[in-house]
Amino acid sequence: MTKLDVLVIAAHPDDAELGCSGTILSQVAKGYKVGIVDLTQGEMGTRGTPELRLQEAEAAGKILKLSARENLGFKDIYFTNDEAHQHRLIEVIRKYQPEIVLANAISDRHPDHGKGADLATKACFMSGLRKIETSFEGKSQDAWRPKFVYHYIQNNYIKPDFIVDITPYWEDKVASIKAYKSQFFDPNSQEPASFISDPEFLPFIESRAREFGHRILKTYGEGFTVERFIGVEDLFDLK
Template sequence: MTSLKKASPVAILAFGAHPDDVEIGAGGILAKHAKAGRQAVICDLTEAELSSNGTVETRREEARRAAEILGIADRINLGFPDRGLGGREQIRQMARVIRRLRPRVVLAPYPRDRHPDHVAAGQMVKEAVFDAGIRKLDVGEDAPAHRVERLYYYFINDADRPHLLIDISEVYEQKEAALLAYRSQFLRKEGEVDTPLNQPRYLEMVKGRARLWGQQIGADYAEGLASEYPPSVGWLV
């Protein structure tokens, strides 16, 4: 699932710097939308070719499997260089995806994170959303301008105070299974190197964060989103 399908409005388009970013921060939200019959699409910016463990081919298959578990309608990879995010041409290509898919809501990595690619991706998505709505701006194909209703940021490695908490209790097992599909990243095998992700405490942190946020709204698990503007919740299932 790496090619861009023909124009079709989707409920939610989630950008990630690397395959697995979206699953960490918003996998439950996407699974919940898919379960409700709404189209959700992931757009990965890179193939994470600089990852300490695994290969590009392995990561592609893991990403395909994770999307299948979550019920994602499509998964796109723009093939930007890992640790090489930035520049007008990349933002132009992202704006093209937005115009083609015409999502109501766009999700992006929270632009304060220990990983510079997550920071860059969050800022780039903000610019791409803006550019997609400029009628006179040429993004490289005959697709009309599109104004996204809402841009929200999801959390990967860190957690600030979210503006929205979404109950994902009914789909948490799907989220967890999607994360475990990335065996090369989260499950260390003999001969592989230690990374922050393949330490047991990392997935424990993701689950603990979901439990903490869930407790705050009377649920078992929740995911948090941040917004630069007063949030609207009409799109939530």
């Protein structure tokens, strides 16, 4: 088992790269261990195949220097926030024992994003309940509750509660996104067009990052919302 400092929970492969890969890179650069758990293989997406998406996720993970990445194989579109899915995610949270969880946007264009956010929130709380019994590799797991759950902002604009400066990591963020070659604009692709394969989609991602960066007097930023207020001991911790 690899204990993680930060665990990113994403409904689909490429959600984490699009929403918070700059933050992942910044945390890894600081020496923290970061991993991603993709809930589905994105098999209902217009382009690509589940097998190809897994290969692309592996390539992106190498760019991000992840300590762990796995896919839970939930059914794309059809997964629900029920006991069985909560229990499976609790096993993963207890396996990696993260201090911080980054989860999907609380509301977004794709219904799986908000659903994934709610599932992550509930599983993180329930993971701290010792009377919920789980096991990993035949051994009983201890209860574990992450200290913080933050939600990265995706397609729809949501006013962030805080913004992370990702300026030094912008190029690697873009590289991690482009690892999903099947999903984004390719003039030679014979596959049907999709919402994210539009040639204007990646420029939109950059404009959003520039907007958030501008708000904190930096070039690029990623925004997050919080589930509870963040406390500080020193006003100078605020940038």
